[in-house]
Amino acid sequence: MVHISQLILGDTGCVSYVVVCKKKRECAIIDSFEGFEEDIHEELKRLGFPIVKYVIDTHTHADRKSASSYFAGENGLDGVVKSEMTKYKGKKINTKDGDILKIGNAELEVLYTPGHTYDHNCYLVEGNLLSGDCLFIGDVGRIDLGGDPREKTEMLYNSLRKLEKLPGETKVYPNHVGAVHAIDSEDTFSTISKEMKNNEALQVKDIKKFYTYMTDGWPAKPDSWEEIIAYNLK
Numbered sequence: 260m261v262h263i264s265q266l267i268l269g270d271t272g273c274v275s276y277v278v279v280c281k282k283k284r285e286c287a288i289i290d291s292f293e294g295f296e297e298d299i300h301e302e303l304k305r306l307g308f309p310i311v312k313y314v315i316d317t318h319t320h321a322d323r324k325s326a327s328s329y330f331a332g333e334n335g336l337d338g339v340v341k342s343e344m345t346k347y348k349g350k351k352i353n354t355k356d357g358d359i360l361k362i363g364n365a366e367l368e369v370l371y372t373p374g375h376t377y378d379h380n381c382y383l384v385e386g387n388l389l390s391g392d393c394l395f396i397g398d399v400g401r402i403d404l405g406g407d408p409r410e411k412t413e414m415l416y417n418s419l420r421k422l423e424k425l426p427g428e429t430k431v432y433p434n435h436v437g438a439v440h441a442i443d444s445e446d447t448f449s450t451i452s453k454e455m456k457n458n459e460a461l462q463v464k465d466i467k468k469f470y471t472y473m474t475d476g477w478p479a480k481p482d483s484w485e486e487i488i489a490y491n492l493k
């Protein structure tokens with residue numbers, strides 16, 4: 260059975276994950292960030308130094324610099340696992356919807372879930388959804404950091420419909436938690452059925468109303484978000 264280490268990074272509310280097959284001693288690092296490399300190193304040590312088979316991003320982050328290329332280099336990998344839709348110019352392993360990545364005995368399935376960004380993937384592994392910035396606890400990822408808000412809203416709307424089809428007991432592990440990201444819940448993970456019941460964004464089943472929901476009253480954009488995106492695409 261797969262083990263998921265959830266690493267909440269200081270008081271940033273950002274979350275990195277290590278997905279491990281303890282039996283075969285292989286793992287994947289998902290959404291690592293500059294300044295928090297030690298958190299990953301410590302967790303790998305705690306897990307007994309499993310082989311890092313993949314370094315994965317859910318999407319091009321706009322609020323924090325990715326450390327994925329660092330970890331891919333450190334572990335001699337061919338590149339960072341990303342959606343084929345990414346404009347990332349570094350070494351990468353492109354994925355498309357439905358692709359399977361083997362981590363020891365575990366199968367990690369790629370779910371292409373654009374909306375928050377055009378290159379957003381969620382990853383499903385043994386009933387656990389790494390939901391990135393597509394689905395949070397009680398909310399969803401913003402669509403206003405670059406691109407066409409109308410197009411991205413429609414993409415997000417369809418991506419959420421896709422996640423709703425997952426079994427209700429599927430655990431949801433997001434890329435952001437807590438008040439610093441305007442998320443009310445103190446929980447750090449959820450389930451699809453809880454979100455279908457409680458998540459405001461999932462109650463809106465009309466695309467026009469959803470556009471209003473997605474464009475009304477969102478918090479200020481992160482500092483230097485355009486520079487951070489440019490950095491993360493290098």
Ligand SMILES: [Fe+2]
Nearest residue numbers: 319320321392
């Ligand atoms: Fe994001």
